[in-house]
Amino acid sequence: MVRVPKSVQNLIEAFERLPGIGPKTAQRLTYYLLHAPIEEAKALAEAALDMKEKTKICSVCFNIDEDDLCSICSDPNRDQTTIMVVENPLDVLALEKANFRGFYHVLHGVISPMENIGPSEIHIKELLPRLKDGSVKEIILATNPTMEGEATAMYIQRLISTLGVKITRIARGLPVGSDLEYADETTLSRALEGRKEY
Helix, strand or coil: CCCCCHHHHHHHHHHHCCCCCCHHHHHHHHHHHHHCCHHHHHHHHHHHHHHHHHCEECCCCCCEECCCCCCCCCCCCCCCCEEEEECCHHHHHHHHHCCCCCEEEECCCCCEHHHCECHHHCCCHHHHHHHCCCCCCEEEECCCCCHHHHHHHHHHHHHHHHHCCEEEECCCCCCCCCCHHHCCHHHHHHHHHCCCCC
16 A cells, blocks of 8 residues: 655645545645645645635624625625625625625524534624614525525524514525426425516
8 A cells, every 4th residue: 555645644634624625636636736836835825824814704794804894894885774694704705796785694604403503603693783773674594595594594583573674585496507307396396485477
């Protein structure tokens, strides 16, 4: 059996700890960096350290930025009446590409009893002060359509239902370009529930 040098194995294992990176991809990335110019490896390491040192969590919406108040929360041209509740900062990027112009509230996770994550481990309670002055008219719950995402959305809905704010849920159903025959029963039933007049 071929013995892998300890430093190479350490980097493979470090890549494997990243989400979405399996053993084969971790090996490919490691061996790519092994043969890349040293400047490229240094640039990658410096970029990772720079990100860790310079990024902050927004004090209002919990998105990530380099300032205490993120660029979205500090933008006076955004719709002040709408807040989109999302699971993580990557969701903000996706919704910005879809031209959502309101504000966000980033939970940094979902309620997951199996992983011992309750409402107090994510940023749910911090949403309540944002609704007190009456300027927010609609909360859009945009958690993922997983069991944990649904449970989190239901928890938030129950928590804020007495505050007089309109609560909506993003539509779920068939993605564009998909075939009915390959859709599962849950997706099809949600597509039927969310149908609109044409």
